[in-house]
Amino acid sequence: MTNGVTMIESSAPVPFYRQVGDEAEVFRAAARRGSPVLLKGPTGCGKTRFVEAMAHELGRELITVAGHEDMTSADLVGRFLLKGGETVWVDGPLTRAVRTGGICYLDEIVEARQDTTVVIHPLADHRRELPIDRLGATLKAAPGFQLVISYNPGYQSVLKSIKESTRQRFIAIELGFPPPAVETEIVAHEAGVDVDTARTLVTIGDAIRNIDGSPLREASSTRMLILAGGLVAEGLSLRRAVQSAIVEALTDDHDIIRALGELVDALLPRP
Structure with a gap:
């Protein structure tokens, strides 16, 4: 885990998850269509574990990014870095998932600045593409790519909420505490x-x-x-x-x- 990014290979041990409702069926259907998913529910109810379990079942790499108020679009997409005396481009976690067809999970997305989350819009609709302005390129999402975001509605406020233009691009799954x-x-x-x-x-x-x-x-x-x-x-x-x-x-x-x-x-x- 580096800079709030966790990568889990599909060959990792099977995550322990117990289905409560039809959340797995909804997620599978969304995955078959390549539709993005919005998970909402209280802190500690199992949102992250659910995504880990689904990624393992689907055999896809899972890249998890923890949202925070200092997150920039470059943290998601990538940036030029100085390596060995020369400047090289380094993909961010979102770009890596787009290239490889993995699942990119943006945890507690409302913690990030709203201008940062706009970068996901072209990936979350019919275009399924990621513009990378600094490279002057646009990447088409590889087969299998899926975008998943989560948030806790209990923390919602005027300053911390998901924009309607973002929300309406997603299939919503509400999770709660198990019986x-x-x-x-x-x-x-x-x-x-x-x-x-x-x-x-x-x-x-x-x-x-x-x-x-x-x-x-x-x-x-x-x-x-x-x-x-x-x-x-x-x-x-x-x-x-x-x-x-x-x-x-x-x-x-x-x-x-x-x-x-x-x-x-x-x-x-x-x-």
């Missing part, structure tokens, strides 16, 4: 804990998500439950693991931390 039985299986597998421990963690996570009038900006994600389970697998008590990986990670407000701790204590199995 308890599926989430329990995921936590047990990923954290390496027994089913009873995983079930308790899921119960706690679900209770936090459903607090009436919750003051929390984010809900307790599946990712957080897995992190807590991992601490249990390393020998920490369930209570301490939940406090560290969930309660104190969700907020810095001492009153809320205390209230969450009381909720957790009420849900933990009695000794």
